Amino acid sequence: MLKAKKIIIVLVIIVALLMGLLLIHNSYTDRVNPFIPKTISYAKVNKGTQTYHNVTLIDPKNGKKSNYKLKTVGGYDPDGQYILIKHKGQYVQEIRYISEKMFNKAVKK
Numbered sequence: 001m002l003k004a005k006k007i008i009i010v011l012v013i014i015v016a017l018l019m020g021l022l023l024i025h026n027s028y029t030d031r032v033n034p035f036i037p038k039t040i041s042y043a044k045v046n047k048g049t050q051t052y053h054n055v056t057l058i059d060p061k062n063g064k065k066s067n068y069k070l071k072t073v074g075g076y077d078p079d080g081q082y083i084l085i086k087h088k089g090q091y092v093q094e095i096r097y098i099s100e101k102m103f104n105k106a107v108k109k
Contacts, residue, residue, distance in 0.1 A: 021033055022035065025089055025090055026071075026090050027071075027072075027089075027090045027091045027092070028091075030088055030089030030090045030091040031088060031091040033088075033089065036088050036089040037088070038086065038087070038088045038093070039086075039087055039088070040060065040084065040085070040086055041057040041058060041059060041060065041066070041084075041085050041087065042057070042058045042060060042082070042083070042084055042085070042098075042103055042106050042107055043055045043056060043057055043058060043070075043073075043082075043083050043085060044058075044081060044082055044103070045073070045075070045080070045081060045082075045083055046081075047078065047079060047080070047081050048078055049075075049078060050074065050075045050076060050077070050078055051072065051073070051074055051075070052070075052072070052073040052074075052075060053071065053072055054069045054070075054071065055069060055070040055073050055085075056069055057069065057070065057085065058107045060106050060107060063107040063108050070085070070087065070090060070092065071090060073085065073092050073095060074092075074095075075095060075097070077097045080097035081100070082097065082098050082099065082100055082102070082103035083095045083096065083097055083098065084096045084098050084106070
């Protein structure tokens with residue numbers, strides 16, 4: 001009987017961890033969540049800073065703004081204004097600064 005209780009407790013803990021992984025969206029959980037696909041999006045950001053907050057994404061498939069925003073994106077070019085973002089939910093894998101011409105071409109498909 002004691003062994004059955006231990007198994008049930010372990011199963012409850014495992015289920016709670018899996019539910020947390022699926023329901024909590026931040027850069028840590030999204031990085032390991034197998035149900036979130038890797039995506040390439042574009043964004044226009046403010047000049048003069050290297051950390052961008054609440055970045056509105058533009059879907060290159062239809063050129064429309066997404067209602068999904070990235071909470072924080074770190075950059076390295078204070079003069080850049082257009083970025084290509086490889087991300088998996090809130091987890092940002094890579095950003096690249098691109099020209100305005102390349103940005104406009106990508107979002108007007």
